[in-house]
Amino acid sequence: MRFIWYLVSLIVICLVLINNPKANNLNNFSKQLNTVSFTRSTQQSLNWLIACNVILFFLFTILSLLFIYV
Known part of the structure; x- marks a missing residue:
């Protein structure tokens, strides 16, 4: 389940970077x-x-927090 969590977080980061191409980071x-x-x-x-x-x-x-405390 952590793998899916990491994958979703990376997808969110990439989509936000694609959505804002005028940002100063990742110039190339x-x-x-x-x-x-x-x-x-x-x-x-x-x-x-x-x-x-x-x-x-x-x-x-x-x-993931629920599975830790259960």
């Missing part, structure tokens, strides 16, 4: 993404994916 990564323009529906889909993955991350965090 952001330069590649500046050439790709996101449409409004693509941006909404990306925000939806980020929200779902954040919810999954919190659920796995709660589940």
Whole structure:
């Protein structure tokens, strides 16, 4: 279960970095993404994916805490 928790956390990090290509960190990564323009529906889909993955991350965090104390 920790593997899934780590995987979801990495997916959230990557999706947030893709969503904000103008950030000062990871300059090479952001330069590649500046050439790709996101449409409004693509941006909404990306925000939806980020929200779902954040919810999954919190659920796995709660589940892992429950399994520790049970």
